[in-house]
Amino acid sequence: MNDFLTNTLNGEQPSKLFGETLYFHWKWIECGILQLTPLDSSMLVERDCVLSAGIHGNETCGVEILNQLLQNLFANTIPLKCRLLVIFGNIDALRANKRFLFCDMNRMFGGRWQNCASSCERDRAALLEEAVVDFWNDGDDGRERWHLDLHTTFKGSYQHTSFGILPARATSWDEGFLGWLGTIVEALVFHQSQNGTFSNFSSQFNAFSCTVELETGPHGKKNFYEFNHIxxxxxxxxxGGQIGKPPPDHKQPAIRYKVKHQITRQREEFNLYFPLNTLNFTPFTRGTLIAQDGDSNYIVQNETEYILFPNPARSLGKRAGLMLVKEC
Incomplete structure (x- = not known):
């Protein structure tokens, strides 16, 4: 298993479907899906991890990070002390360097793919769900479940060059998990309702999960400090190293936001009252008109609200932005 990413992009099935290194047993599950299990079960930490990237095929920073991680594991330069599932998501879109080919895969999880027309993304979403469920079910119920889904945002940010988006969950968040996230991102955004993202799907199985957004620099160049730090x-x-403590250069823990409102275009007569180049986390003050959708307006209700993923060009039924408020 010399280069899992190259094998995946070439559509190659490895000559062996399982094997061992000094530290772990590995098993090829399917194209772009690899499971690793430590040989010494007595050394297992109390968590099982899913690491995924490439759910959007043109967001490659996370793919590069995970491929390097696998290369270091197979070179025996780092040990493995947790059960690990590594996933490269939308393989066809990765090959084409496109966000998606037919449908946005990150809106299809939680069985929503069943309502989509037949496509490679539909089939892949169903397969990824099955792989993750099997991985969770094969583990010990007593261990924590973590899922980090790595994405890349191409829009610049007014603040917070990296951030995590956390799905709505019925039970409380583990502060150890949130503390660890604070070592790799500058802000945490908490959803208040269910959606079709991959991380939201994992959360339905009591996993602590997060969509991690890494910002590229000008012309798509990655931030090497951020890349190497993550x-x-x-x-x-x-x-099994010490986790959960922010590095010394972090001046403060990750700032926490919650989603106040999702702006969705419902009508042809739709306007967003900010320019195309509006940055993520741009603040708007109380009383500002943000969106007009036919006879319906969205006006900032709180002293300050912040916009995330602003996109005035959205088609009907698509999200045009999220309005956030800071948690006290």
Missing amino acids: QSELEKLIS
């Missing part, structure tokens, strides 16, 4: 923290996570 690489290092993921290595600590899977090798």
Whole structure:
């Protein structure tokens, strides 16, 4: 298993479907899906981890990070002390370097793919759900479940060059998990309702899950400090190193926001009252008209609200932005 990413992009099935290294047993589940299990069960930490990337095929920073992580594992330069499932998501879109080919896969999880027309994304979403459920079911119910889904945002940010989006959940969040996220992102955004993302799907199985958004620089160039730092923290996570403490250069813990309102275009007569180049986390003050959708308006109700993923060009039925408020 010399280069899992190259094998995946080439559609190659490895000559062996399982094997061992000094530290772990590996098993090829399906194209782009690899399971690793430590040989010494007495060294297992109290968590099982799913690490995924490439759910959007043109968001490759996370794919590069996970491929390097696998190369280090197979080179025996770091040990493995947790059960680990690594997933490269939308393979056809990765090959084409496109966000998706037919449908946005990150809106299809939780069985929503059943309502979509036949496509490679529909089939892949169903397969990824099955792989994750099997992985959780094969583990010990007593261990924590973590899922980090790595994405790349191409829109610049007014603040917070990296951030995590956390799905709505019925039970409380583990502060150890949130503390660890604070070592790799500058802000945490808490959803208040269910949606079709991959991380939301995992949360339905009591996993602590997060969509991690990494920002590229100008012309798609990655931030090498951010890239290397996340690489290092993921290595600590899977090798049993100390986690949950922000690095010294973090001036404060990750700032927490919650989603106040989702702006969705419902009518042809739709306007957003900010320019195309509006940045993520741009603040708007109380009373500002943000969106007009036919006879319906969205006006900022709180002293300050912040916009995330602003997109005035959205088609009917699609999200045009999220309005956030800071948690006290």
